[in-house]
Amino acid sequence: MTVKKNWIKKLSFTFLTAMLIVGTAMAQTEPVAPASNAQVFEAAQLYKAGQLNDAAAKLEAVVKADPSNGEAHSWLGFIYLRQSKPEMAVASLEKAQELRPTDLEVKVNLGNAYLMTSQDDKALATYTVVAKMKPDMVEAWYNIGSLQLAKKNADAAISALTTAEKLDGKDAFIKNNLGASYELKGDFAMAASKFAAASDLRTDLANFARNAGFSYYRLSKVNDAIAYFERALSVGETDPSVKAALSDLYLRAGRRDDAMKMMAEVEDMMAGDKNFWFNRGVLCMQANDAEGAEAAYKRALDIDPKDAASLNNLGLVLYTQGRYDEAVPFFKRLYDLNPDNKGAQMNLSAAYARSGDLGSAVNLWKTILRKDPTRNEVRLDLAAALWSMGDKEGAKFHYATVLKSDPNNARARNGMGLWYLGQAKYKEAEAAFRTAIKQDAKYVQAYNNLSIALERQNKRKEAIAVLEAALKLDPNASDVLANLERMRKAEGKAS
Numbered sequence: 001m002t003v004k005k006n007w008i009k010k011l012s013f014t015f016l017t018a019m020l021i022v023g024t025a026m027a028q029t030e031p032v033a034p035a036s037n038a039q040v041f042e043a044a045q046l047y048k049a050g051q052l053n054d055a056a057a058k059l060e061a062v063v064k065a066d067p068s069n070g071e072a073h074s075w076l077g078f079i080y081l082r083q084s085k086p087e088m089a090v091a092s093l094e095k096a097q098e099l100r101p102t103d104l105e106v107k108v109n110l111g112n113a114y115l116m117t118s119q120d121d122k123a124l125a126t127y128t129v130v131a132k133m134k135p136d137m138v139e140a141w142y143n144i145g146s147l148q149l150a151k152k153n154a155d156a157a158i159s160a161l162t163t164a165e166k167l168d169g170k171d172a173f174i175k176n177n178l179g180a181s182y183e184l185k186g187d188f189a190m191a192a193s194k195f196a197a198a199s200d201l202r203t204d205l206a207n208f209a210r211n212a213g214f215s216y217y218r219l220s221k222v223n224d225a226i227a228y229f230e231r232a233l234s235v236g237e238t239d240p241s242v243k244a245a246l247s248d249l250y251l252r253a254g255r256r257d258d259a260m261k262m263m264a265e266v267e268d269m270m271a272g273d274k275n276f277w278f279n280r281g282v283l284c285m286q287a288n289d290a291e292g293a294e295a296a297y298k299r300a301l302d303i304d305p306k307d308a309a310s311l312n313n314l315g316l317v318l319y320t321q322g323r324y325d326e327a328v329p330f331f332k333r334l335y336d337l338n339p340d341n342k343g344a345q346m347n348l349s350a351a352y353a354r355s356g357d358l359g360s361a362v363n364l365w366k367t368i369l370r371k372d373p374t375r376n377e378v379r380l381d382l383a384a385a386l387w388s389m390g391d392k393e394g395a396k397f398h399y400a401t402v403l404k405s406d407p408n409n410a411r412a413r414n415g416m417g418l419w420y421l422g423q424a425k426y427k428e429a430e431a432a433f434r435t436a437i438k439q440d441a442k443y444v445q446a447y448n449n450l451s452i453a454l455e456r457q458n459k460r461k462e463a464i465a466v467l468e469a470a471l472k473l474d475p476n477a478s479d480v481l482a483n484l485e486r487m488r489k490a491e492g493k494a495s
Contacts, residue, residue, distance in 0.1 A: 031074040031105050040071050047079055055079055063092075070099030074106050081109060086116035104133050111143065120147055138167040138174075146177050154185035172201035176208055183215065191215050192224070199228060206237035217245050222252050240269045244276065251283055259283055274303040278310050285317065293317050308337055315347060324355035340371075349381065358385050376402045380411050387415070392422055410440035417449055421456070429453040444474045451483055460491050 046055035077092035114123035145161030179194030209232035216225035250259035270276035277300035284292035297314035352361035383398035399415035417432030433450035447470035454463035
């Protein structure tokens, strides 16, 4: 019987959606001061000289004296934006728009003012008008797309940002937000390609590389994810989740030393993460460090006693060291979580049998077969256990049952041969063992059993030849070596 291994490489932390860059690309647009309005012109000159407060004061006097002066309201709103007074800018620019409804510069600055005051719906409506007035203004489409992205309207965001990308295919921020929009839509392959393009355009920006790395990580594209995470770290990324993900990726890529180094760097941060300790266990097992693996899986189970993968792998660590009694409780906890889990069934029954508790193993196998009588691999293990316990007829029943549905099953045929041998039906036993060997030419146990059947029929030379053939398959087979030595001595005495 064998245990079913399940070396699952789980994520080393809960997946975090890539950080988005949702912003605006549009700077305030300077109005054109008409020469006919001397005071507005003077205010504009003050602004250009860097005297924003004096410029604002002059314009405030103008609009107080002449509330219908659209140019003055436009300039005043613009200067308020430059003074980081967006609430005041909104009031002035709304008045300017009322007086000058077709003025593009007014609408551009009003959209920015709305955005700066978190009036996203008004900003979106305003930028939409700007895009209609000037369809080739890339900033308008970028802002529309970014606002739609913030509102989680994936299709609208993709549409606007795709237009912006067509207008400027070299803007990394457009590609990054387009990647975020595709991610929102669930098209992770497109998201990854856009994030990667953004990072390739701006290799100096860690957050773009980080976004590409997480996107490829989600897609399990190990080498691509590693490349972008390494780029992010090389340009100053400090988010420890990047190192945590990278440790998992190194593990998947077989870079054990790099994985262990990265795990050491994030251990403090990940100390409470069961999946981090699970991966540490996998890494230790790959390095043949059973003690380290056992400790790591136990840390994972301290955090989550019902973590199925950790229960399974800890059981396997103990089982492969021959600590069957210690493996049983972990496989039992795994089985109790889901009694229909075939791997858990096989591992628990194997641990029961190897620990000498054949009764529990038999009961479990019978339970499994009551639910699914077609499980021949279970029926064969049950038959072997019953044979060991002295229930020869019970074993025969199960071997015969397997052969009804699988007449070419070598284990079942060998089992029937053993039953015939026990009944002193040597010819039938010989036929069964020969059939088992025909069905599985590397089945050493069947060769050994065949030699016994032949010896019982006084065919010792033929039996010796069979054993010699078995040794070619497995030179260390103890039963074969013992029988061969015994038969050779007996044959020597007989001759």
